Amino acid sequence: MSEHEHTEHIVSPGMYLTIISTLLALTGITVYAAFVDLGRFNIVVALLIATIKATLVVLIFMHAKYVPERTKLVIIAGIFWLALLLFMTLSDYFSRVDYRGIRYPMTQLISHTIEHRG
Amino acid sequence: MRAEATGPALKLPEKHYLNATYGIRSWLLTTDHKRIALLYLASVTFFFFIGGFFAMMIRLHLLTPNGYLLTPDQYNRMFTMHGVTMIFFFLIPSIPAVMGNFLIPLMIGAKDLAFPKINLLSWYIYIIGGLCTLWAMVNGGLDTGWTFYTPLSTIYSNSAVAPAVVGVFITGFSSILTGLNFLVTVHTMRAPGMTWFRLPLFVWAHYATSIVMILGTPVIAITLGLAAMERVFGLGFFNPAMGGDPILFQHLFWFYSHPAVYIMILPAMGVISELIATFARKRLFGYHFVAAASLAIAVIGFLVWTHHMFVTGQSAYAAVAFSFLTFIVAVPSAIKTFNWTATLFGGSISFDTPMLYSFGFLGLFLVGGLTGLFLGALGVDINIHDTYFVVAHFHYIMVGGAVMGYLGGLHFWWPKITGRMYPEWLARIAAFILFIGFNFTFFPQFILGIMGMPRRYHTYPPEFQIYNVMSTAGASILAIGYLLPMVYLTWAAFYGKVAGDNPWPATGLEWKTQSPPLTENFEVTPVVTWEAYDFHNRPDLGLDVPAGKGSPAVAPAHGDD
Amino acid sequence: MHRTGSLYGQFKTLEQQKDTATLGMWIFLVTEVMFFGGIMLAYTINRHTYFHAFAMGSNTLSLGLGGFNTVVLLASSFTMAMAVWSAQTSKKGLITLFLSLTILLGFVFFGVKYVEYAQKFHHHLVPGKNFDIFYCANNPTKCEDIDAADMAKEKEELEAAAKADPDLNAHAQLYYSAYFGMTGLHALHMVIGAGLLLWLVKESMAGKFSAEWNNPVDIVGLYWHFVDIVWIYLFPLLYLIDRHK
Numbered sequence: 001m002s003e004h005e006h007t008e009h010i011v012s013p014g015m016y017l018t019i020i021s022t023l024l025a026l027t028g029i030t031v032y033a034a035f036v037d038l039g040r041f042n043i044v045v046a047l048l049i050a051t052i053k054a055t056l057v058v059l060i061f062m063h064a065k066y067v068p069e070r071t072k073l074v075i076i077a078g079i080f081w082l083a084l085l086l087f088m089t090l091s092d093y094f095s096r097v098d099y100r101g102i103r104y105p106m107t108q109l110i111s112h113t114i115e116h117r118g
Numbered sequence: 119m120r121a122e123a124t125g126p127a128l129k130l131p132e133k134h135y136l137n138a139t140y141g142i143r144s145w146l147l148t149t150d151h152k153r154i155a156l157l158y159l160a161s162v163t164f165f166f167f168i169g170g171f172f173a174m175m176i177r178l179h180l181l182t183p184n185g186y187l188l189t190p191d192q193y194n195r196m197f198t199m200h201g202v203t204m205i206f207f208f209l210i211p212s213i214p215a216v217m218g219n220f221l222i223p224l225m226i227g228a229k230d231l232a233f234p235k236i237n238l239l240s241w242y243i244y245i246i247g248g249l250c251t252l253w254a255m256v257n258g259g260l261d262t263g264w265t266f267y268t269p270l271s272t273i274y275s276n277s278a279v280a281p282a283v284v285g286v287f288i289t290g291f292s293s294i295l296t297g298l299n300f301l302v303t304v305h306t307m308r309a310p311g312m313t314w315f316r317l318p319l320f321v322w323a324h325y326a327t328s329i330v331m332i333l334g335t336p337v338i339a340i341t342l343g344l345a346a347m348e349r350v351f352g353l354g355f356f357n358p359a360m361g362g363d364p365i366l367f368q369h370l371f372w373f374y375s376h377p378a379v380y381i382m383i384l385p386a387m388g389v390i391s392e393l394i395a396t397f398a399r400k401r402l403f404g405y406h407f408v409a410a411a412s413l414a415i416a417v418i419g420f421l422v423w424t425h426h427m428f429v430t431g432q433s434a435y436a437a438v439a440f441s442f443l444t445f446i447v448a449v450p451s452a453i454k455t456f457n458w459t460a461t462l463f464g465g466s467i468s469f470d471t472p473m474l475y476s477f478g479f480l481g482l483f484l485v486g487g488l489t490g491l492f493l494g495a496l497g498v499d500i501n502i503h504d505t506y507f508v509v510a511h512f513h514y515i516m517v518g519g520a521v522m523g524y525l526g527g528l529h530f531w532w533p534k535i536t537g538r539m540y541p542e543w544l545a546r547i548a549a550f551i552l553f554i555g556f557n558f559t560f561f562p563q564f565i566l567g568i569m570g571m572p573r574r575y576h577t578y579p580p581e582f583q584i585y586n587v588m589s590t591a592g593a594s595i596l597a598i599g600y601l602l603p604m605v606y607l608t609w610a611a612f613y614g615k616v617a618g619d620n621p622w623p624a625t626g627l628e629w630k631t632q633s634p635p636l637t638e639n640f641e642v643t644p645v646v647t648w649e650a651y652d653f654h655n656r657p658d659l660g661l662d663v664p665a666g667k668g669s670p671a672v673a674p675a676h677g678d679d
Numbered sequence: 680m681h682r683t684g685s686l687y688g689q690f691k692t693l694e695q696q697k698d699t700a701t702l703g704m705w706i707f708l709v710t711e712v713m714f715f716g717g718i719m720l721a722y723t724i725n726r727h728t729y730f731h732a733f734a735m736g737s738n739t740l741s742l743g744l745g746g747f748n749t750v751v752l753l754a755s756s757f758t759m760a761m762a763v764w765s766a767q768t769s770k771k772g773l774i775t776l777f778l779s780l781t782i783l784l785g786f787v788f789f790g791v792k793y794v795e796y797a798q799k800f801h802h803h804l805v806p807g808k809n810f811d812i813f814y815c816a817n818n819p820t821k822c823e824d825i826d827a828a829d830m831a832k833e834k835e836e837l838e839a840a841a842k843a844d845p846d847l848n849a850h851a852q853l854y855y856s857a858y859f860g861m862t863g864l865h866a867l868h869m870v871i872g873a874g875l876l877l878w879l880v881k882e883s884m885a886g887k888f889s890a891e892w893n894n895p896v897d898i899v900g901l902y903w904h905f906v907d908i909v910w911i912y913l914f915p916l917l918y919l920i921d922r923h924k
């Protein structure tokens with residue numbers, strides 16, 4: 001049963017050319033940005049540019065702009081669950097504090113417990 | 119048999135999916151979802167008895183405090199292989215791949231699943247993964263516990279971890295493909311008139327299960343893949359010697375393996391919803407809530423995984439948050455349980471075998487679910503973590519819940535699958551034996567856990583012996599409870615009384631076609647004009663008692679009048 | 680199920696069939712997102728904990744080769760999109776042409792990847808017993824492919840990193856675990872994609888695809904673009920850590 005009448009949308013080669021040029025330009029920009037010292041924002045900029053590139057590929061190359069709502073929901077659910085996996089696990093890692101208020105990654109906990117006892 | 123008793127003897131239809139084609143090739147190369155379901159039925163039964171054999175070895179060994187049957191090393195292998203076989207090769211594929219496969223297209227009025235070839239592929243992937251793990255079991259065994267915790271599994275274990283892990287990895291893809299197939303099928307293949315809220319709750323439960331399968335299974339795949347690469351090639355993600363973090367493995371492992379519990383229990387809940395509505399002759403109370411609760415369990419079930427890790431080095435703040443979320447996930451399960459019991463109120467209840475299994479499910483799932491809350495409470499968990507309390511808890515959910523649902527469903531749909539009835543009285547006795555044997559086996563383990571007996575130990579102090587003896591005795595009763603249905607269901611498939619299209623009668627679309635169904639399921643695609651579980655306005659089933667106050671009660675299902 | 684032309688028996692219309700196939704592929708891609716998600720998580724945690732080792736590891740990669748491969752892969756995505764367009768507009772010759780170009784670019788990517796991997800083996804940068812992040816710094820004669828200026832800079836960075844992280848050699852292995860794990864999985868996906876593309880070329884040479892029937896081109900296209908997206912993230916995450924030093 002087809003719930004959505006969906007007539008195929010054909011993206012023109014001109015559009016594809018625009019997108020590929022943008023993608024190549026963004027690749028240049030991301031390399032350039034990596035050589036500028038932005039402190040801890042280097043990774044933010046790099047991921048932001050990568051996300052813009054990925055969005056362009058998804059929307060135009062993969063025609064996600066023209067698909068039924070249901071498919072968009074699938075895409076969003078995928079991104080949402082990836083975020084769940086990443087952020088909920090990191091919530092553990094970034095709140096690990098021992099009884100003295102010192103942050104620890106797991107392996108250092110082992111070594112300094114031994115130290116403490118010794 | 120009300121109607122049948124007076125009428126002429128029923129005959130099997132001339133043409134059906136079982137006799138449409140003959141020969142081994144017609145089975146091994148079939149794309150018919152019903153035949154693939156039977157292939158799965160045979161293979162999960164095979165793995166169930168392998169896993170059951172390991173369980174028997176464990177219970178026999180624990181009969182005496184010092185255990186003369188196995189060496190400690192062999193004991194470690196037995197409980198590991200019991201867990202791996204039962205979880206990855208029996209419980210996860212059991213209801214979805216057997217009953218889901220058989221019934222979802224029938225229930226939604228489709229000719230087949232959306233991707234029949236991928237369906238067959240998923241069975242082959244399952245078999246390859248299973249053989250790989252079996253090979254590991256006979257060539258070195260496996261002694262890490264079914265959880266494969268690192269660094270034991272990646273560095274220290276002297277058993278065949280790599281091939282076993284590869285087998286589980288491969289089988290994961292079979293589960294992904296099954297889930298994908300179900301999701302797409304429910305979205306695009308429904309018959310005209312079969313709207314979302316006319317779907318049987320069995321389909322809703324499988325829809326929710328499929329969501330868990332496709333979002334969780336890839337994570338366990340990559341995790342086990344990394345662990346295998348760590349063991350074989352020396353990558354370092356989970357190796358503390360290189361600065362890697364073993365707890366990361368546990369995070370990734372439980373991100374799948376906790377929701378996997380819902381892969382096991384949600385389909386059983388779907389089965390129970392069908393059984394209770396049919397044998398109480400009532401529309402399931404709170405249909406929409408039960409459907410939504412399935413989805414809620416699937417989603418919230420993803421947010422609770424670190425409650426398996428309360429006693430590891432995870433952050434105390436995270437532990438509090440995950441403990442809270444664990445209590446939240448109990449809410450939709452409770453909604454379902456209350457709705458099932460509310461359905462019974464004022465219903466015309468009959469005590470056919472499938473209904474006995476439903477009652478068994480309700481009681482055992484209740485105990486299993488509530489003891490889960492003990493374990494989700496931070497303070498209590500520190501005390502009873504890794505004791506027999508945990509073992510008893512998850513067996514109440516997985517064996518008491520999932521396997522009861524599985525057997526109840528098999529009895530309920532056996533007339534549809536084979537066209538023949540099982541022997542009712544023998545089946546009722548078997549259901550009782552199962553229930554008694556189960557409680558005898560696992561209830562003493564709660565007490566053992568509270569007394570402090572740790573799981574996975576090959577020996578124990580003599581004061582625990584009485585409970586271990588009870589448990590082992592119960593396990594032998596339980597074994598009879600499993601062997602009986604296997605024998606009489608097989609017998610009934612060939613020599614049982616012919617059942618007719620709709621012996622109960624039940625309201626689902628699957629009962630609107632002949633038993634056993636045609637290869638194409640329906641001669642003409644049905645058009646659905648009725649709501650789910652409507653036992654009042656279905657003259658096509660002989661059910662046209664008007665609903666409302668003062669109207670005569672609906673006659674109970676076959677078997678009890 | 681019997682099949683009538685391009686329509687499989689379980690479907691009623693070609694439209695329904697296409698809808699179903701596309702939805703199925705998107706759901707499969709979601710599973711792929713979660714698949715790569717696990718290793719991304721491991722990467723994130725280790726990079727956060729052992730930043731010096733990760734920066735050092737990243738600086739030993741060749742930005743030239745990585746950047747070139749990025750361009751190659753983006754270009755292959757473009758040719759793939761054009762193959763889908765050719766199918767949608769029934770330009771049968773162009774379908775084969777663009778599909779072949781996509782495969783060609785895929786193989787260029789493999790070639791470059793091979794050069795990179797070989798270099799890492801050569802420089803003792805593969806996790807395991809023989810891993811030695813100081814290998815080239817201590818044995819400059821064995822690493823003649825690195826020019827003297829780069830080598831001096833690398834030595835300087837290594838000394839600074841070793842001071843900041845006394846266990847640099849162990850932690851650098853985590854970076855290379857991520858590097859080989861992620862690029863290896865990515866390459867595996869490309870091998871599968873290349874196989875699918877070869878099958879498409881065969882079918883398209885038989886003239887099977889047209890405006891009415893182009894599901895396989897469309898579906899394989901989705902997969903290929905997804906593999907491209909993975910690389911779009913891998914490139915900055917692996918090659919561009921702390922380059923500004």
